[in-house]
Amino acid sequence: MAILFDLAKVLRSKNSGPFEITMDVLFHREEDYYRVKNSGVINEETICKIYNLSSDRLCSIIFFDQAIGFKVTMLREVSSGSIGDRDVYGAQQHIPLTRLEV
Template identity: 40%
Template sequence: MPQLKSIATVCKSKNAGPFELTIDVVFEDADTFHRVKETGVLGAALFARLYNVPKEYVLFTPYDAAFAFKATLPRLVPAGEFGDTDVYGCQQHAPLLDLEIPI
């Protein structure tokens, strides 16, 4: 099974304000995107588990026209708050990189 990092063109994270994080996963072509989408691996439940937040707090959206998925979820520590290790939220996508996709 390929890992997400080998089939996604883009996998990035960033702040969506100081209290939320957004993660984007983009594929180069429609075929790969739809094959990944059909597996159901990428979804709110996965992001909730990986980022230790309740599933109902994860806004997960597939964007078919852009061959992309977007997840927005609460940050466990607000940006810039004591204990924050990634003030810009730009390294939070790492748990997804080694995710195996059954395609």
């Protein structure tokens, strides 16, 4: 087993507008990408569990074979920059993904 942090070349999160956060995971090697993709670990149940989300707040999980990467987009708890927002840029939300075992 390996953790996603060890397999991915880029693992980042950012705003996808003021109401969504997106996480990009890109790989240097196709075999690492397909290992993750084919494992089935990246799915609605897992993402909702590690982010403590209800399924209606998960917007999408999209694999891009041509880019050897995938993207996860979810609704923010509060809009970017509003009172109670702890991460205006959404730049610190990828951490739970880094720890996933594949």
